[in-house]
Amino acid sequence: MARCAAVLLAIISIGEPAIAQGDDVVANAVVELVGASNEVRAVEKAADNASTREERSALTDRLSAARATATKSDEMLDTQMALVDAKITEIGPVAPGIVDAPDIAAQRKLLAQRRNTIDSAIRRGKLLIVEAQQLADRIAADQAAELGRSWATRNPSPLTPGFWAALIDAGPRDVSRFGRFLEQIIRDIGHGLAGGHWWIAIASAVVAVAMGWPARIALRETGRRYAIDAAPGHRVRRSGYAMWRLVTGTALPTLAATALVQGLRWSGLTAATAEPMLSAFVFAVGMGAFIGALGAALLMRSQGSWRLLPIGDDVARALLPWAWVLAILTSVDIFLSASVETMRFSPVAVSGADAALAAIRLLAIGGLLFTLGRLRTRARIADDARADEDGTAITGTGAARASVGIVTLLAWLVTLAGGVALLAGYTNFSLFLTRIVIEWLAIVVGTFYLLLTFIDDVVTTIFSAESRPGHLLARGVGIRPGAIDQFGVLLSGVLRLGLAVVAVVMLLTPFGSGVDSTVERFGTVADGITIGDVSISPGAILRALAVLLVGLTLARLFLRWLNDRYLPTTSMDISGRNSFALIARYITIILAVLWGIASLGIGMERIALMLSALSVGIGFGLQAITQNFVSGLILLAERPVKIGDLVRIGTEEGDVKRISVRSTEIELADHSTLIVPNSELITKSVLNKTMANALGRLQIQFSVPIGIEPERIRRIVLDIFEAEAAILDSPAAVAFIDNIADGRILFNCFAHTSSARTAYPARSAALTAILQRLAEEHIDVGTVPQQLKIVPIDADTKNPFGK
Incomplete structure (x- = not known):
């Protein structure tokens, strides 16, 4: 190279x-x-x-x-x-x-x-x-x-004499190593006391005690009072106070241990010999404090209303001591491992210490599982008793009991496997099962359960329509309240997904896949996949979503300006404005989507190719939807039917209220809404009473005896039309003689109103007046009577009219 x-x-x-x-x-x-x-x-x-x-x-x-x-x-x-x-x-x-x-x-x-x-x-x-x-x-x-x-690796079993014989043989050498190390520590302390800086160690010890006990309690109470008095929302109060207890319960003891160790260093009471043990002591105290604080934050033994876990007070009181047992065992394990390595004990002694730690952990885990079994039995008996009293089964407990039972069974199996491995001499495997599979799993799951709850509560509370930031977004940016709630839920989901990925990394760490290598693998996944010349990765998707969000926001601002500022200044009617705004809306949305797709690195030629491929599937599988979509565009462009028109489709008649690209909404006379696919308005006959002219026309037909003077009847009708307020003078009303039949004169009269919607009421009023006026004139009014005659049929010719 x-x-x-x-x-x-x-x-x-x-x-x-x-x-x-x-x-x-x-x-x-x-x-x-x-x-x-x-x-x-x-x-x-x-x-x-x-x-x-x-x-x-x-x-x-x-x-x-x-x-x-x-x-x-x-x-x-x-x-x-x-x-x-x-x-x-x-x-x-x-x-x-x-x-x-x-x-x-x-x-x-x-x-x-x-x-x-x-x-x-x-x-x-x-x-x-x-x-x-x-x-x-x-x-x-x-x-x-x-x-x-x-x-x-198999060591002698603790049940065999060889295990104890090896420990006894290596005992004198290990005791000698411990004695020499202790002598070195005493000499270091003597040199430090001779230097005269021993007071620094005492002062640091006082500071450590103050930080580890009264300061920690005071900070915990301060957080509780703040959560009660000032924290927004009940959920954030619970999870926020739990997080505060975890942070203070971990940080203060760790700082106390750091202050104590640093005081020993500054006072000169320690030397390089004990430095690894001092660092291990700080880490052991921090890990133990973290586990204990995590258990206290999740269980809340004395504050059931603040508890995040769905368990009762008796369960919390029974489990909390085991959390502290786990914390102490973890701290002892860390410090003991560092001490054995620092003092350079024999491999036999190290194996014996590991076997002892594995046995203690197995006993502790067995005691915890036994406690859980006893609590489950007590809860089942109580639920059965309540069910017998109420006469109905308690719902919602079966699935929970089954889940807890499965987890408990798996834990028992792992514990038994660890015990068998320890007795068989596989000390490392037994220690791994107890230290990693059970304890590490419990710590990671508990930690991320608390973090997931806290993140969800904080994000959904901040981005809520009822919160102060939500009010600012709604008033300042114009985002609707529902969109703010949706954004909060989506952001919470994204953050929790990222946290779940971190949890998977932490769970895989003890199995030989370190954090770096696991993150490297996730980084490889984050680089995305390459399809042709286009690389699609999570980062590119997030970038495309951000571009799409910006594009839709700009589109919304443009449409608001278009509807509120520009269109009112034009001469278009309401229907024209709606059509123009609807077409502009779809164009801006399409442009925003294309912009987002282009931000992925997909060129317009690929987008065109993709759309052409999709058009084939659309043509076969979505013919009706495509037909309605195209029909909607035709309606918006040609406007044969527009908002406000009075139309008749088949036997239904009503006002057009809304036109979209898929369907048209028509409000009928009974205030119901008829939804008509746009293709029906394009391919079938539609009667639009207000398309070219908004005037309405009424028609009245009647007949009078032939002996009545026709001009007299015509004058009566025209006078009534002229007196009716809803009937227009122009176009002028007319009355025609339509026919003479069966001794009666047939009249066909027409008049116009300002709107087709007022024609029917005006016709009713005019017809009422005509009937009343003709009755006063003693004129018989009606229609041509229908007569039914029975004619005999000639028997020879079958001719109903005779020969």
Whole structure:
């Protein structure tokens, strides 16, 4: 790789000034690739000799740094490649039969060399990234294999005499090591007392006691009072107070231990010999305090109304002591492991200490599971008694009992497996089961349960329509209250999903997959997948969602300006404004969606190809919806039916209230709404009474005896039409003689009103007046009478009219 890099640098250095502007960038990228390659080779050599988890973790960190360097260099080289391609495009290809000028030919040749150089460097960088990832996977596999070998290591069983004989044989040497270490500690204390700074240790001890007890209690009570008096919302009060108890219950004891240890250091009472134990003491106190505070925050033994877990007071009081037992065992385990390593006890003593810790942990876990079983039995008896008294079964407890029963059964199986492994001599495996599978799982699950609840409560309370930030968003930005609540729920879901990923990382850590390697794998997933030339990753999706949100916000602001400011200044009626605003709305939404898709790196040609492919499926599977959509666009554009029109479709008649791209809403006379697909308005006959003219027309038909003077009847009708307020003078009302039949004169009269909606009431009023006036004139009014005659049929000809 170094030789290739030298060649690349030599080629780069011969560029002309016109095209050598990015030579330094390319050279630096190549140099970084060389350094990353050397680092990968060094890690590959060191990986064969790595024997501890710490060494492998350090090598993995070095590989991660090398990968990051190679990735950064590749990005720089990709940028330079794009610039070179742009220059080559600018010069253009060689035209047949045309000889380039010498300077153009030289520049084209130099650009081709430069492109080949950068392309080679890019390929080697990508290959280096793959090699680094493969080496990291191999190191992780070696760590997992080492962990498996440690589990398979078998020591003498505590039930055999050989176990105790080995401890007795190694006892004198281990006691001697402990004595020498204790003598060194005493000498260090003597030197510190002689230095005269012993008062610093006493002062730090006083500070440690004050921080660990009264200060912690005072801060806890301060948080409780704040939660009661000032915290918003009942849910945030509970989860916020639980988080406060966890933070104060962890930080104050840890700070107290740190102050005590730091006082010992400053006073000179300790030396480098005990330094690992002092650091382990601080960490042990912090872990123990964290576990105890976590149990107290979740159980809330004396404050049942503040408890996050759905359990009773008796269960909380019974479980809290076991949480402190777990905290003490964890602290003792951490400090004892560091002490054994510092004093360099024999492997037999270390194995005996591990066996003792595993046995104590098994007893503690067994006691906890026995307590849980006793509580479950008591709760089941109480529920059955209440069910017998009420006569009905208590709902909602069956599933919970089954879940708890399954978890308890699995815990018992793991505990029994740990006990069998310990008695069989597999001490490391037994210690792993008790230390990791049960305790670590309980700690991680409890911690992230509290964090998930706290995040959900805080986010949904802040982004709530009833909160102060919600009021500011609603009034200042114009976001509707429902959208604020939805955003709070979505943000809470995203944050909780990220927290769940962190929990998975923490759970996988003890199984040989460290945090770095696990995060590396999640980082690989976060890089996304590549489809063709498009790379889709979670980051790109979030970016696209952000762009879509901005686009929709801009669209909403534009539509508000359009409806409130611009359209009222035009001469369009309400229906025209609605059509224009509806078309503008869909156009802006489509543009915002296209903008969001383009932010993913998908070009317009790919979007067009995708839409053309979708159109085939739409044509086959969504014909009706597509037909209605297109019909809606036609209605909005041609406006054969618009809002406010009085239309008749079949036997139904009503006013058009709303036109969308899929359907049209028509309000009928009984105030019900008829929803008509837009295709019905385009493909079928529709009577629009107000499309071209808003006037209404009424028609009255009647007959009078033939002996009545027709002009007299005509004058009566026209006078009544003229007297009716709803009937217009222009167009003028008319009365026609339509026919003469069966001794009666048939009249057909017409008049107009200002609206089709007033024609029917005006017709009723005019007809009433006509009937009353003709009755006063003693004129018989009616229609042509219908007569039914029975005619005999001729028997010979079957002719009803005779021969």
